[in-house]
Amino acid sequence: MTARPRTTAGSVAALTVVRPGPLALLQDAGRFGHAADGVGRSGPADRAAHARANRLVGNDTGATAVEVTLGGLAIRAEIEVTVAITGAPAPADVDGHPVAHDTPLLLTTGKTLRLRAPRTGLRSYLAVAGGIDVPVTLGSASTDTLAGLGPPPLAAGARLPVGTNRGAGNLPTATPLGDPVTVLRVLFGPRDDWFTDPAALTTGEWQVSPQSNRVGLRLSRPDGGGPTLDRARPGELPSEGLVLGAIQVPPSGQPVLFLADHPLTGGYPVAAVVVDADIDRAGQLRPGQRLRFVPA
Known part of the structure; x- marks a missing residue:
């Protein structure tokens, strides 16, 4: 691939x-x-x-x-x-x-x-x-x-x-689609210590915002419910590297899951990263769809 x-x-x-x-x-x-x-x-x-x-x-x-x-x-x-x-x-x-x-x-x-x-x-x-x-x-x-x-x-x-x-090789498996709630596996870090309760990310459901694109998915709680990702410390980080699948959390507490056209650096803390095998499912989520993060 x-x-x-x-x-x-x-x-x-x-x-x-x-x-x-x-x-x-x-x-x-x-x-x-x-x-x-x-x-x-x-x-x-x-x-x-x-x-x-x-x-x-x-x-x-x-x-x-x-x-x-x-x-x-x-x-x-x-x-x-x-x-x-x-x-x-x-x-x-x-x-x-x-x-x-x-x-x-x-x-x-x-x-x-x-x-x-x-x-x-x-x-x-x-x-x-x-x-x-x-x-x-x-x-x-x-x-x-x-x-x-x-x-x-x-x-x-x-x-x-x-x-x-022209090429040769195996036929890749199709990406699973159509689940009412898409489940994405995450690895916590590198900045999960910036939050009072980083496990809030994997508690309850999130919803894809209309302000989403190939750069990333902006996420919110459906109907405003569920725990928030509150900061454990003030201030901001110096800009540091970002990878595909990084879940960055701005001061609003509403995460951004970065996709194919993500920036390479950012100053907000990254609470977790979606495992590479689940990125394609994230790329198929449309505004209004719900998802849930689980520890990998």
């Missing part, structure tokens, strides 16, 4: 965006080795779903694909291509004929694939055989919404070249 993307010669403009939906971004496996320069990895919010879409069409797991937020994407084939849709199960059709999720699909010349809003989950992934071949920035074609690096969000009329990316 961490294969480096490849940009290949000989690509052709094979797909045209008819409608981008609320947000459609290009994502490969991410931008490696630039943390010291202040540049994060970015990449797909649901890494397993992105990798699975690529493997279904025969690509390396890190090939560039489209991350579609809440459906709405319509894309027309200019040549015959094979595609696959994974992640949040967005109902899809080709010129009005329903097509399956999580399986390779032959899209013939002139046909338009449309994705509607998924019933569960937030982000779907559309991969095309050969991979989407666009220029890279610092070795990656991923769009980092915080740093402003990579290709811009897809817009109507955008033409997507398809290359010759």
Whole structure:
């Protein structure tokens, strides 16, 4: 799931965006080795779903694909291509004929694939055989919404070249979706000693705020209930490193769970970190959904 993307010669403009939906971004496996320069990895919010879409069409797991937020994407084939849709199960059709999720699909010349809003989950992934071949920035074609690096969000009329990316390997497992309350495992620290009762994080439920995005999930207590994360000491920390899955707690006591486009440093204390195996589930949470943290 961490294969480096490849940009290949000989690509052709094979797909045209008819409608981008609320947000459609290009994502490969991410931008490696630039943390010291202040540049994060970015990449797909649901890494397993992105990798699975690529493997279904025969690509390396890190090939560039489209991350579609809440459906709405319509894309027309200019040549015959094979595609696959994974992640949040967005109902899809080709010129009005329903097509399956999580399986390779032959899209013939002139046909338009449309994705509607998924019933569960937030982000779907559309991969095309050969991979989407666009220029890279610092070795990656991923769009980092915080740093402003990579290709811009897809817009109507955008033409997507398809290359010759090919790979081999196992098919990654799909991310589980649809639980009424999503459970995420956490490791406490490194700054849990900054709170009078850090176990309050794993007591009761939290709810995803509408002020959430690829940078992070802002969390609050449903209906204002449940214990708060009160500070045990005054003042703030000097800025220190942040990692994917870090749960940072500002003075309000309402945590922020950092996702793919997270900043690399921050001054608020980090009470815990979500284990890496659960990050993809966090990347599929939509505003209003409830979650619960449990000790790993």
